[in-house]
Amino acid sequence: MSATSFNHVQISRAALQHNYRLLQKKIGSGVRLLAMVKADAYGHGMEEAALSFAHAGCHDFGVAELTEGVRLRKSGLKGNILVFLGFDPADAALFFDFELTPVIFDLESAEVLSRVALQRNQKIAIQIKVDCGMSRLGVLPNDLRDVVKKIKGLPGVQLSGLCSHFPRADEADATHTAAQTSLFAELVKELAENEELTVHTANSGAILYCPESRFDMVRAGISLYGYYPDGHEGAKRAEGEKLRPAMSFSTRVLQVKTVPAGSGISYGHTFVTEHETTLAVLPVGYEDGFLRSLSGRAEVLVKGKRARVLGRVCMNLTMVDVTDILNVTAGDEVVILGAQGDEEIDGDEIAQWMNSISYEVLCLFGNTNERRYIT
């Protein structure tokens, strides 16, 4: 038997499915809801999360790299798997072997796929990404007509979808997203009308705040994991049932000690006690995704109360102030992300302490710690 870690991340399957159903209800049954499960499903575990969404009715999944797509298909998942970040030409055959759909952003990739398709005497469905204003991956609108025309002339490849991505869909002011939606809609009208193409561009922000951007399918990431892309603002704005965070992260107290006034705490003594202080030493540090930028700022929950981090976060250890919390002892549960008693710390609050966004918090905690699933 192997020893268990003091730290673990807990994932609620029920919350993942609640979020999927809530979003599907919001967009209506005429629009497909693709689950973005890249980055190990934002730290929630790609195979497990995809299976939960599949049970809630999901047929479309999105990953970043080809290797993720292969892993996901090997897990036995049915349905469409879109690979968004391209591929090394040497790996092109894997799209055929594992029935994955490449989202391409240049003509060369389509030519490679066409050659492999001919060799294998098979056909492959591909989708094109258009860059309508993100200035990231994608064919620029001016080049799109030409690329589409050439792709249609390639044997063995079948154009099955057209997509884009929004840079500012999480903003309360949807002006930019609406303008980009119009540009994309024009391209769709010109190039994809009368064709069997799946058209999609909306991410969580657009799903929530720009209904006209939904087209045939939407691609949800952060909202499936229970967070609003604009953080607490979004949660405040939401009417009716709310998204539910699916991840919590906890550790336990390793040692409790009381130090006198004037004690420097942790590396560099960036914090010096002004009075007698009781510390709880926690076996969690930046190695576990509890970043050093949380030093002196973050809080955790001990016995249902907030305890502040004192001094620097170390690689594997962190000290918190439990002076005002009675009877803390070694072994007590400490919640870093999630609820304990009447208190709760969510990913948006931690993100604020880190000067970041919930997305990064979930990836960090989820992908560096042991995950457990509850139903």
Ligand SMILES: *Cc1c(COP(=O)(O)O)cnc(C)c1O
């Ligand atoms: C990650 C990603 C999404 C999902 O974005 P969220 O803001 O998490 O909903 C959608 N589309 C693409 C191409 C992505 O890379």
